[in-house]
Amino acid sequence: MNCRILYKKELNPSQLEAVNFTEGPLLVIAGAGSGKTRTLTYRVARLVEEGVLPGSILLLTFTRKASQEMLRRATQLLDDRCKGVAGGTFHSFAYAILRKYAHKIGFENGFSIIDRADSEDLISMMRKKMTGVSKSGSLPRKQTLANIFSRAVNKDMPVEDIVLNDYPQFMRHLEAIHEMSKAYQRQKAEHNFMDYDDLLIYLEMLLKKNNDVRDNICKTYQFLMVDEYQDTNKIQAEIIYLLAGTHENVMVVGDDSQSIYAFRGANFENIMRFSEIFPKARTIQLEENYRSVEPILKLTNVIIERATRKYSKVLFTQKPGGALPLLIKAKSENSQSRFVAEKIQKLHDSGVPLNQIAVLFRASFHSFDLEIELAREGIPFVKVGGFKFVESAHIKDVLGHLKALFNPYDRISWYRILLLLDNIGPKTALNIYETILAEKSEYTGFVKTKLKAGRSRGLDKLKHLFSDMKSRPMTVAQMGEAVVKYYLPILKKKYDDHPKRTRDLEHLVNIMERYPNLEPFLTDMALEPPNTSLNDTLLNGDPADDRLILSTVHSAKGLEWHTVFIIWALDGRFPSIHALHDETEL
DNA sequence: TCACGGAATATTTTT
DNA sequence: TATTCCGTGA
Numbered sequence: 001m002n003c004r005i006l007y008k009k010e011l012n013p014s015q016l017e018a019v020n021f022t023e024g025p026l027l028v029i030a031g032a033g034s035g036k037t038r039t040l041t042y043r044v045a046r047l048v049e050e051g052v053l054p055g056s057i058l059l060l061t062f063t064r065k066a067s068q069e070m071l072r073r074a075t076q077l078l079d080d081r082c083k084g085v086a087g088g089t090f091h092s093f094a095y096a097i098l099r100k101y102a103h104k105i106g107f108e109n110g111f112s113i114i115d116r117a118d119s120e121d122l123i124s125m126m127r128k129k130m131t132g133v134s135k136s137g138s139l140p141r142k143q144t145l146a147n148i149f150s151r152a153v154n155k156d157m158p159v160e161d162i163v164l165n166d167y168p169q170f171m172r173h174l175e176a177i178h179e180m181s182k183a184y185q186r187q188k189a190e191h192n193f194m195d196y197d198d199l200l201i202y203l204e205m206l207l208k209k210n211n212d213v214r215d216n217i218c219k220t221y222q223f224l225m226v227d228e229y230q231d232t233n234k235i236q237a238e239i240i241y242l243l244a245g246t247h248e249n250v251m252v253v254g255d256d257s258q259s260i261y262a263f264r265g266a267n268f269e270n271i272m273r274f275s276e277i278f279p280k281a282r283t284i285q286l287e288e289n290y291r292s293v294e295p296i297l298k299l300t301n302v303i304i305e306r307a308t309r310k311y312s313k314v315l316f317t318q319k320p321g322g323a324l325p326l327l328i329k330a331k332s333e334n335s336q337s338r339f340v341a342e343k344i345q346k347l348h349d350s351g352v353p354l355n356q357i358a359v360l361f362r363a364s365f366h367s368f369d370l371e372i373e374l375a376r377e378g379i380p381f382v383k384v385g386g387f388k389f390v391e392s393a394h395i396k397d398v399l400g401h402l403k404a405l406f407n408p409y410d411r412i413s414w415y416r417i418l419l420l421l422d423n424i425g426p427k428t429a430l431n432i433y434e435t436i437l438a439e440k441s442e443y444t445g446f447v448k449t450k451l452k453a454g455r456s457r458g459l460d461k462l463k464h465l466f467s468d469m470k471s472r473p474m475t476v477a478q479m480g481e482a483v484v485k486y487y488l489p490i491l492k493k494k495y496d497d498h499p500k501r502t503r504d505l506e507h508l509v510n511i512m513e514r515y516p517n518l519e520p521f522l523t524d525m526a527l528e529p530p531n532t533s534l535n536d537t538l539l540n541g542d543p544a545d546d547r548l549i550l551s552t553v554h555s556a557k558g559l560e561w562h563t564v565f566i567i568w569a570l571d572g573r574f575p576s577i578h579a580l581h582d583e584t585e586l
Numbered sequence: 587t588c589a590c591g592g593a594a595t596a597t598t599t600t601t
Numbered sequence: 602t603a604t605t606c607c608g609t610g611a
Contacts, residue, residue, distance in 0.1 A: 062600065091601045115601080124605095141595080141605065196601045231600095263598060363597045368602065393604085425588045527601065554598050576597055 018284045019043045025278035026251040031315045033291030041070050045078040054084030058221040062228050064528050094203040105206050111192045113526040119195045120146045121412045126183040140170050153197040154233045154265025200235045207242040218245030229254030233265035257304045289315045291560050293322025337373035340565050356562035358549040362574035367550050381548035384555045390529035394501045401483040406518045408442040420490050421458030477512040
């Protein structure tokens with residue numbers, strides 16, 4: 001075949017082997033920095049170049065960014081045909097399929113996705129109903145409850161076991177927790193809500209129960225590729241197995257040494273057992289590292305060598321020299337912060353851009369003291385891994401209005417936006433919602449609700465907003481503007497830092513310009529929210545934005561910098577106190 | 587029933 | 602840092 005791309009020249013032998021292996025099951029063990037993305041990209045290009053229909057290639061990743069980036073590079077490599085490749089996250093793929101077929105598994109009226117915050121709010125409502133139970137100490141917080149429920153799903157274990165193993169301090173509430181879990185499931189079913197986990201659960205169910213659907217999908221997607229396979233959970237592995245169907249053209253790429261999401265159900269057994277599930281599988285290892293200098297690789301090899309279960313691999317590099325990693329002992333948290341700040345200042349003075357330096361830590365709050373120190377020294381930084389734009393309260397508030405507008409029976413959103421009003425607390429909010437639900441006349445049910453005299457000023461304004469938005473056709477952005485205009489006084493009262501938050505809201509309205517109507521906008525906000533900060537900054541490579549990177553180690557995976565600091569390298573911090581007592585955790 | 591303020595709490599993160 | 606929770610007083 002006459003290839004436009006010079007695969008032999010641009011890939012090393014192992015990469016080339018993976019790229020050329022286009023039929024049948026393939027497991028690629030890709031060590032850190034070994035050109036995993038490159039391999040996947042070239043393989044996509046290769047398949048397309050061979051004449052495979054782009055639409056029959058399905059590339060599943062964990063973040064939407066990863067898949068976009070790969071398809072973008074493949075397109076650059078070959079041509080626009082690569083744009084036709086089906087790619088996305090497990091969740092967005094599940095959504096696409098379920099939108100088409102959910103009616104086959106009991107969602108006759110469609111469904112809407114609730115994000116983590118929504119699901120926590122819903123759980124919180126269940127929690128409030130349980131207050132009678134809490135005589136012996138308080139129940140877990142809503143966030144903890146959401147964690148427990150989600151973990152149970154992702155690990156495919158009963159809620160009881162999760163509490164027993166991971167949250168023994170809540171054992172005395174076991175019954176209440178179990179009850180709340182069931183209530184939460186019921187609420188979701190009643191409202192046709194799916195949370196993130198449900199997307200996967202129901203996709204699996206659909207594929208299992210409907211052979212015709214499954215056959216159809218398998219016929220459509222003849223070539224599967226899965227990135228970061230070590231971070232898949234049981235459900236995802238099952239989905240892959242079902243999708244691989246009879247053709248078994250499935251390539252999974254991952255690194256057992258980089259499995260860091262066990263806490264949310266990722267099961268590195270998936271990658272260890274791939275060859276059992278697909279006996280014909282070929283295994284290829286990528287061991288040449290293009291990222292790090294030798295002393296660093298030597299250190300990591302020693303660490304990896306000690307793992308009891310692993311694919312044996314030895315990373316090597318052709319980059320000679322390089323300094324040894326340094327271990328610095330600090331007397332106190334603040335002396336650590338001062339040392340790091342000072343070093344960074346020196347590095348910067350010697351010409352290293354700030355955005356080529358990173359400080360990594362195990363948990364977000366570990367950097368609090370350093371942040372203060374950096375601010376004092378006037379070193380600009382971005383922090384990655386904290387809260388995201390779309391999760392912040394003010395954004396959720398605005399979205400809540402739009403959601404209630406889109407779905408008048410959305411209990412979570414009504415509750416949220418009603419609580420924003422003066423003189424309306426949980427009780428009144430629920431009463432109003434019940435009225436709306438009972439009326440069954442969409443938002444007119446809301447307009448009819450009444451409160452005691454003198455208490456309804458806020459409510460009247462909200463009614464006015466809704467009538468206004470319903471009375472005339474509006475673009476998504478116009479609706480956004482209307483809501484923001486209504487919401488600004490509330491924002492100012494609620495937050496001291498409202499100028500910053502107001503800017504966020506403007507940003508949100510800008511995003512809305514891109515959408516023709518509410519539904520895709522709301523779905524995207526749940527499924528593919530805009531990621532601010534780090535990755536954007538790096539990809540755009542905006543040189544004006546020269547800021548130090550602070551990041552959790554988790555958010556740093558796959559990235560690289562000129563110099564990296566790891567703070568709090570101390571038993572109890574890193575590794576975390578929660579891991580110290582448990583060999584597997586460690 | 588609601589608002590308010592102070593205390594407690596928090597792994598890690600994606601969807 | 603940023604929420605969430607809980608007790609108190611109105």
